[in-house]
Amino acid sequence: MQRIQIDENEAGQRVDKFLHKFMPLAASSFFYKMLRKKNITLNGKKAEGKEKLVKGDVLCLYLSDETINQFRGGRANTDEYEEAYKKLKGIEVVYEDRNVVIVNKPAGVLSQKAAAEDLSVNEWLIGYLLKTGVMDESQLSTYKPSVCNRLDRNTFGLVIGAKSLAGSQKMSSLLKSRKVRKFYRMFVKGQVAQEELLEGLLVKDEENNRSYLVKGDERKAGSPIKTRYYPVSRFSDRTLVEAELITGKPHQLRLHMAGIGHPVLGDYKYGDRSWNDRYKRQYQINSQLLCACRLAFPKLEDGFEALSKKVIEIPLPREFQMLMRKP
Structure with missing residues (x-):
């Protein structure tokens, strides 16, 4: 028994x-x-x-x-979690309580697996919790911690992980209802002069991992997207922009900014290849300069008081800092 x-x-x-x-x-x-x-x-x-x-x-x-x-089925296999914790460098815990871990993800690391052999923040999170003794392998059979929001592989910034089932349910509910405000900073091409609210309809092409803004006969297939952005600092051929992601769809910010003629620096999928190439040669910019830099939580109760009205913010990556010192 x-x-x-x-x-x-x-x-x-x-x-x-x-x-x-x-x-x-x-x-x-x-x-x-x-x-x-x-x-x-x-x-x-x-x-x-x-x-x-x-x-x-x-x-x-x-x-x-x-x-x-x-x-x-025998003993739980924790090898991939331990491997992810050892191999994925640069992931930094910036906030932790009994339900939630928020980490700063570097560019080049997946939030979740794209293929069976991948290692991602998801596996790193479990490896971290095993390593720090928050959970043991026997608990993995009935609950596996996981990330609650996803960033593109080459996007820097804040990823929310759920340590507990209650944390997973609460964060999923907050994100789905858009009660967690998500802010990004990015370098974009050209001079952005003023704040603007962008709206549109987006379709994801799963086969080719691309998104498209649609209109006309395609409108029925599109998902509504909304982005608010404003300039922070202007430079010779680029602007540092902050954007609030009001909706959260695949590649939304990159697609919206490219659609108004201000593509994200380093974005080869939707951006300006020759401009990107010049920055790559001159400044070794090898990732899109897009960073999920700030999360603002609403008033919370029922065991989540530690996050109530809390703002989690990280410094911009070194690539941003370097370009902010250039004309």
Whole structure:
């Protein structure tokens, strides 16, 4: 028999969903049979499987250790998390509480995997939590921490990671409802003179990993996007711009700025290749100069008071700092 006491990372999900995570190799029919025969009980009573777990609940599995181990699939493999923590350099924790970790991602690192063999901030986050003792490998079977927002590989800046299930649910809700304000800084081509609100419709081409602004007959397929931007500092052939990402769609800022004739410096997908090449030769600019530099949280309660009305801000990367000293 195995006794499982539900903690805060396991609460909030149905009994059957939890059991699938705990013993991923078992079929649904097995769980429902065991529940029906009271070989699996909730707080000492028969359960159907659809009950919502709360912190402190106790599941008892009247099963042999051999059966449980067979359906669990053996020891959790943490190799890729440990590898990501060792290999992905330059990721910096800038804020942490019991539910959330916010990191500063360097350019060149994925937020989430694009292919099975990739290492990303997602794997780094789990590696970090294992390394610091916040969680152990046994907990990974029922909850895996993950990033809540994504940045392009070559975008610098702030990525929110959820340490707990409550953190994941709360951050996902805030981001979906656009209650977390997200600000970016970027160098763009030309002279930006004034603040402006940009709106449009965007379509993502998944096959080619490109986005497009659409109009006319294509309008029905587009997702509404909205960006507010204003100049911070002007230089000879470029402007340092701050933008608030009011909606959050793939490549939105890069596409919007290119669409008004102010492409992001270093952006080869939507930008000006010859201009980018010149900066690459002269200043070794090898990434798009786009940085998610500030997050502003709303008033929060229910265990998230530490983030309530908090503003998380990071310094601009060295590439930005260097160009800010050039004419």
